[in-house]
Amino acid sequence: MATKEKIMSAAKQFINYINKTPSPFHAVDELKQKLLKAGFKELRETEHWDIKPLNKYFVTRNQSSIIAFAVGGRYLPGNGFSIVGAHTDSPCLKVKPISGKVSCGYCQVGVECYGGGIWGTWFDRDLTVGGRVLVKNGDKIEHRLVHVQRPILRIPHLAIHLQREMNEKFSPNKETHLCPVLATCVQTKLHGIEKPEDTNTPSILQSEKHTPSLVILLCEELSIQTENLLDFELCLADTQPAALGGIFEEFIFAPRLDNLLNAYTATLGLIESCDASLESDTNIRMTCLFDNEEVGSQSAQGAGSSLQELVLRRLSTSTSNSTAYEESIPKSYMLSADQAHAIHPNYSEKHEANHQPGFHKGIVIKFNANQRYATTAITTAILREIARKVDVPIQDFVVRNDSPCGSTIGPIMSAKLGIPTIDIGAPQLSMHSIREMGCTSSVQQAIDLYRGFFQHYPQVFESLNF
Numbered sequence: 001m002a003t004k005e006k007i008m009s010a011a012k013q014f015i016n017y018i019n020k021t022p023s024p025f026h027a028v029d030e031l032k033q034k035l036l037k038a039g040f041k042e043l044r045e046t047e048h049w050d051i052k053p054l055n056k057y058f059v060t061r062n063q064s065s066i067i068a069f070a071v072g073g074r075y076l077p078g079n080g081f082s083i084v085g086a087h088t089d090s091p092c093l094k095v096k097p098i099s100g101k102v103s104c105g106y107c108q109v110g111v112e113c114y115g116g117g118i119w120g121t122w123f124d125r126d127l128t129v130g131g132r133v134l135v136k137n138g139d140k141i142e143h144r145l146v147h148v149q150r151p152i153l154r155i156p157h158l159a160i161h162l163q164r165e166m167n168e169k170f171s172p173n174k175e176t177h178l179c180p181v182l183a184t185c186v187q188t189k190l191h192g193i194e195k196p197e198d199t200n201t202p203s204i205l206q207s208e209k210h211t212p213s214l215v216i217l218l219c220e221e222l223s224i225q226t227e228n229l230l231d232f233e234l235c236l237a238d239t240q241p242a243a244l245g246g247i248f249e250e251f252i253f254a255p256r257l258d259n260l261l262n263a264y265t266a267t268l269g270l271i272e273s274c275d276a277s278l279e280s281d282t283n284i285r286m287t288c289l290f291d292n293e294e295v296g297s298q299s300a301q302g303a304g305s306s307l308q309e310l311v312l313r314r315l316s317t318s319t320s321n322s323t324a325y326e327e328s329i330p331k332s333y334m335l336s337a338d339q340a341h342a343i344h345p346n347y348s349e350k351h352e353a354n355h356q357p358g359f360h361k362g363i364v365i366k367f368n369a370n371q372r373y374a375t376t377a378i379t380t381a382i383l384r385e386i387a388r389k390v391d392v393p394i395q396d397f398v399v400r401n402d403s404p405c406g407s408t409i410g411p412i413m414s415a416k417l418g419i420p421t422i423d424i425g426a427p428q429l430s431m432h433s434i435r436e437m438g439c440t441s442s443v444q445q446a447i448d449l450y451r452g453f454f455q456h457y458p459q460v461f462e463s464l465n466f
């Protein structure tokens with residue numbers, strides 16, 4: 001079991017990561033930096049790969065999905081893949097392609113709902129934007145990240161005096177009531193920010209798609225001229241930093257725990273696993289972190305895309321064995337890591353009596369007979385064996401028969417690839433709120449479990465006697 005200092009230090013480092021990652025692009029970029037620091041080399045899908053045992057690599061798609069892997073010293077095409085999968089996206093509001101709005105003397109920003117957020121939690125928060133910007137630099141187009149560090153937006157609640165029934169019933173209209181305020185028109189005019197004069201330079205400012213003050217702020221943040229800003233993809237995010245909480249600092253109050261907790265801990269688990277044990281490993285150790293899980297994974301960079309299969313096929317290519325890829329699949333295993341629902345003290349009737357995962361009680365295995373989760377008795381037995389070896393407690397979860405059930409990348413990827421898969425995750429509350437709640441011990445438990453999985457899976461697989 002990890003010491004208290006180690007648990008708190010892991011939780012704090014995770015909080016630092018969350019505070020730097022308001023969008024999937026930031027989530028991937030921060031992990032990329034960690035991988036580079038740990039000696040992983042960047043590959044490109046467009047190039048030929050020359051993969052060598054004991055070397056470590058990663059590849060990204062759309063800058064929002066990333067697959068990283070370390071090649072075991074005894075790896076041969078046809079051997080298995082030890083995979084931890086998670087997602088990089090979270091429900092949020094995204095700036096619309098034409099976002100400039102003026103209403104009743106306010107400049108507002110049109111936003112689109114991404115995924116199944118608890119949108120009521122976005123009211124009265126001090127919001128900002130973070131995401132990617134496409135910048136023209138000479139004859140090149142660059143991909144840059146931006147994260148404005150101050151509260152520039154707000155979706156104000158309507159006063160209770162004007163809606164007396166609000167505590168009984170609050171159901172905001174997602175189009176009309178969720179539109180954030182950026183400025184007043186009066187201040188905008190006082191600052192001399194008006195529609196630009198017609199020039200021959202086509203620019204995003206010129207197109208009048210967005211409120212000029214927002215475009216100007218983004219350009220200042222990036223130190224670029226407005227005519228060089230080609231386009232952007234921006235997520236709204238809370239400016240309140242993630243924090244340790246509870247009287248004993250045992251909780252994590254943070255946005256995007258679902259699912260950056262697993263994207264982060266999977267990457268750390270992979271990096272930490274690469275010690276002397278990699279030399280005798282027959283497998284490739286891999287993390288695959290996908291965008292667009294919150295909207296069904298059906299995108300070029302989602303878990304439903306070709307990305308995972310193309311990477312596995314490249315790594316299984318062999319001149320001497322034409323069925324190496326097919327042979328590798330049943331030897332592989334995927335941990336589909338996504339957050340789980342902890343028992344809620346005020347809504348305990350929502351959990352079935354025998355399946356009530358709690359904080360500090362370990363990582364949760366998620367079961368669903370209707371295959372909303374990919375877990376089987378075999379994949380469970382394998383994971384329990386690994387968890388026992390690395391001393392990480394495990395809990396079991398199944399949803400009530402009269403309750404809806406979430407899903408994950410697990411069923412999508414296991415159906416597509418045929419890889420034995422288990423669905424697991426750390427317990428949390430407030431899932432899909434702008435500010436979720438988890439527990440500090442989950443971070444180190446997840447890192448220990450993923451590192452242990454990479455180090456022990458091939459040996460546990462070998463022990464299967466059927």
Ligand SMILES: [Zn+2]
Pocket residue numbers: 087258259293338339
């Ligand atoms: Zn999730």
